[in-house]
Amino acid sequence: MVRSQPSFRLRQNASQQPRKNSHKTAQQKTTKTPPNKTTENSGGLVYPGGDTAFKALLSARFCAAIWSHISDCDETYNYWEPMHYLVFGKGLQTWEYSPQYALRSYTYLMCHAAPAYIYHKLLQPNPLLMFYFIRCLLGLICALAEVYFYKAVCREFGVHIGRVCLFFQIFAAGMFISSTAFLPSSFAMYTSAAACAAWWQQRYPLAIFFTALGSLLGWPFAALLGLPIAYDMLVRRKMYVDFFAWAVISGSVVLLPMILIDSFQYGRVTIAPLNIVLYNVFGGAGPNLYGTEPFTFYFINGFNNFNFIWILALLSPIAIILGHFFLPMKNKSTLYLPYWLSISPLFLWLAVFMVQPHKEERFLFPVYPMICLCGAITVDIAQKLFFRVWNLIKTVPHGTHYLDITMFIMVATIGVTGICNVSRIFALYKNYHAPLDLLIELNRFPAEFNVPERAIINVCLGKDWHRYPSSFFLPNKNWNVRFVQSEFKGLLPAPYSVGNNATYVVHNHFNDQNQEEPSLYFNLSKCHFLLDLDVGKETELEPNYAEMKDRWKVLKSYRFLNAAKSHRFFRAFYLPFVSEKFVQFGNFSLLQSTKLRIK
Incomplete structure (x- = not known):
């Protein structure tokens, strides 16, 4: 008796199509379905259409814009505060914006400040509304990049991988955190997703442009993600003229306006992307001044933000190798590129950044969509391998589709990872949202x-200076944020100078060694309001101000996680009725001076 062979007969676009198909043929196949349907049916396989995917992604990104906290003080002081200056003529300046260092680009800020400025001039909204307006705009841009990425994944890898990837993108806590963060690493995430999508569709000029945009206007190190594209064009396809021509065109279109704008703002010729590379790589003080982390940092952080998706993504090379040896040849190819080259941006990025002593969560933002894709690839190969083993154990009818037997793997994976991601998002909101609520x-x-309206008000920050969300949360320009002395011994931001030339004034109180500057401290007796977190620990410079009833009145308090006294797992993930037993909270309070009148 001859055992029937396992059938990997795929409904059109249900999985990888052979690479030998021409670009024209593939395009003809994908245009048969009307683009305005909410879902598309590819030979019996139902998957979200482009418009449905965009609506789902946009809804998720708007939720992030409203409920996500600011997880990195770099976002506040290097981006929100300088943009507040560009819009209102007032804000905090860091040493990185001092002309003698000029590490940051004002061009990047102006791209975001322009819509905020127009919104401000037309409607005169409360600054707080402008903050959330910009966040929603970032969410819109992210959703557009992601839906482009999703459609390219469906075409290059198959719609089954595409729809699993889409579910991962929508629910992943990492995407929730990064999608609306006002950071160059988030901008690089948008552009790298778009560059990969263009690359997989063989739109090489567009892929080069997005890579240039992300690495020059956004974050210079994002150029690393363009190396696989360069390899494909130069080594595999010998497209020397096209590559260098479009690289020069794209670089010129992005970099020349940046040099003009930044040079005008700094008062001298400035190439901000070059300056930040020189500081971090070639002889500058370097980022290690701001702390180092062990090798395991990204493994733990990746699991926190992507849970089992992260593990599946890291296992994708092993899954691809198993698929190569144990799956029929016709089902192992993507449309144009080999698997190893398509997923190489993720592992190239990890190989470089995991060995760096200075590690931060935001450094992985540019490859977050690739984590979702690689996780989806592993799920798809696992389904195919399971189907093959199942057919060896129990013969299935000829012509049975592998998804008919293995759909439970996909459903279980999406269900488990989705619950873990929602748990993580709830934990972040409950544990860390207090500073935004207080402001x-x-x-x-x-x-x-x-x-x-014209009262001059001082809002002071002590040890919790790094949790301040930005001056957009202050009622108007007459409210000032000030820093009082605490146990922190590094360099704090300072207010921009007054006048039209504020951006190219060189100050003596800035340095690139993170050395404390006492002149930046404010007199506590002149503070009208104070934000302070009580976690049951006091020092001479960090007393419990809320207990000083004769000096301060508590206006409002919110709970904020006491990480030192909380279980690592339960502070990262929220379990109803369980987490409260394993975590402790302090009181984050808004205090008003009882001795200083507002007038």
């Missing part, structure tokens, strides 16, 4: 207590 309360204060 929203402060924003209401002038209206509720009839504070004069």
Whole structure:
């Protein structure tokens, strides 16, 4: 008796199509389905159409814009604060924006400040509304890049991998965190996703342009993600003229305006991307001044933000190798590129950044969509391998599709990872959202207590300076953020100078060694408001201000996680009725001076 062979007969676009198909043929196949349907049916396989995917992604990104906290003080002080200066003429400046260092680009800021400025001039909104307006705009840009990425994944890898990848993108806590962060690493995530999508569709000029945009306007190190594209064009396809021509065109289109704008802002010729590379790589003080992390940092952080998707992504090379040896040849190819080259941006990035002593969560943002894709690839290969083993154990009818037997693997994976991601998002909101909530309360204060519009108010920060969300949360330009002395001994930001030439004034209080500058501290007795976190630990410079009833009045308090006294797992993931037993909270309070009148 001859055992029937396992059938990997694929409904059109259900999985990888042979590479030998021409670009024209593939394009004809993908255009048979009307693009305006909410879902598409590829020979019996139902998957979200482009418009449905965009609506789902946009909804998820708007949720992130509203509920995500600011997880990195670099976002506040290097981007929100300088943009506040560009819009209102007032904000905090870091040493990286001092002309003698000029590590950051004002061009990048202006691309975001322009819509905020127009919104401000047309409608005169509360600055707080402008903050969320920009966040929603970032969410829109991210959703557009992601849906382009999703459609390219469906075409290059098959719609089954595409729809699993889409579910991972929508629910992943990492995408929730990074999608609306006002950071160059998030911008590089948008552009790298778009560059990969263009690359997989053989739109090489567009792929080069997105790579140039992300690495020059956004984050210079994102150029690393363009190496696989360069390899494909130069080594595999010998497209020397096209590559160098489009590289020069794209670089010129992005870099020349940047040099003009940044040079005008800094008062001298400035190439900001070059300066940041020189500082971090070639002889500058380097980022290690701001802390180092062990090799395991990204493994733990990756699991926190992607849970089992992260593990599946890391296993994708092993899954591809197993698929190569144990699956029929016709089902192992993508449309144009070999698997190893398509997923190489993720592992190239990890190989470089995991060995760097200075590690931060945001450094992995540019490859977050690739994590979702590689996780989806592993799920698809696992389904095919399971189907093959199942056929060896129990013969299935000839012509049975592998998804008919293995759909439970996909459903279980999406279900488990989805629950873990929602748990992570809830934990982040419950544990760390208090600073934004307190500043929203402060924003209401002038209206509720009839504070004069022209009153000069000082809002002070001590040890919790790094949790401040930005000056967009202050009611108007007459409210100032100030720093009082604490146990922190590094360099703090300083207010921009007053006047038209503020961006090219060189200050003596800035340095690139993270050395404390005492002149930046404010007199505590002149503070009208103070934000302070009580976690049951006091020092001479960091007393419990909320207990000083004769000096401070508590206006509002919110719970904030006491990480030192909380279980590592339960502070990362929220389990109803369970987490509360394993975590402890402190009180993050908004305090008002009882001795200083507002007038």
